[in-house]
Amino acid sequence: MDKQELLVRTAFKLFYTRGIHAVGVNLVLAESGIAKKTLYHHFPSKEHLVEAAIRYRDCSYRAWLISRLEHVPAGRPALLELFNALSDWFHSRVPDIGHFNGCFFINASAEFGDRDNAIHRACAEHKAGMMALIRRHVDELSLSEGRTEEITNLTVLLKEGAISMAHVQGNLNAAFEAKGILENILNGYADE
Template identity: 45%
Template sequence: MKTDKRQQLISTALTLFYRHGIHAVGINEVLKVSGVAKKTLYSHFASKDELILATLAARDEIFMAWLARRLAPAHTHADVITCLFSALSDWFHGRVPELSPFRGCFFINASAEFSEENTVIADYCSEHKRKVRLLIQQHLHTPDEALVDAICLLKEGAIVSAFVGKDLDAAEKCTGVLLNSISSGNQHL
């Protein structure tokens, strides 16, 4: 039963933090929405930072599993690009229930709120981005650092453009740019 309450706290906090921002949501709001007692919260998490790290870990697990499923069918560089940016487009347009309604990248948002260097939270966000990059790289069938760089930079740009600029078609634009570059034999990508 204890782990159910812990998971309830994490799920509630993740939803609230992602929707409103981490600093905008206090522990009392997490308690009120979750229906969990303060004593129970502190029996699982010694501080708000520990709860934040648990929400980051939960989001990382959900996101990485989703992205791995979406990249699984890829057999060529073009497939990786198509699968990745199609997945992002689905996320931006609200067609990925497990990622909640699109509010940007939880890790970009969290790192912006905790921008002090060498914080555990900022480091966790950076590690998530490294894991995403490695997953994408693992699906490319020949090592190509320049292509991975281009894919990852365009992926991040698409996420920010979709959220900040409300350009929900940003992923499709990235697909076109990358596929045109590959088909034209651009050796720099």
């Protein structure tokens, strides 16, 4: 692993577990064992390092989730598998993405609330990418455009709500509760 990657991984781990504003550059340097000059060679500011950590998490999280969804048929099975994957994450059973500490993108965007901020925009891009991934599977259901939009939005809201419930309230069963809601709704559409 090169020094730039080590800095990003170390920064991500610290930002995710302690919060971005709570972690100073000196702590990242101490944890990574890399010199300050090297850090500023790769990242002109802490915000650039935060952006890189967000991009790193986006890539690792997206790769993990896509891999999970590829193990089942597209469409309904993949939409339901999404919540099985979330449950594994909530229970910290996913070494690829580490211990569950809520959604890094929600946490980071809360610390950088200005929607024009590059960090906030990077978090929004991640969420849009997740919505697009879900939409691809909803498209496989061959519903009307209105229903497709409705199921996409519902699935995203259930996903985000489950993450929030698991983190904020400690409800580690939230993914399965959300999965049950989605399954009941999909069953209702099948009966139409």
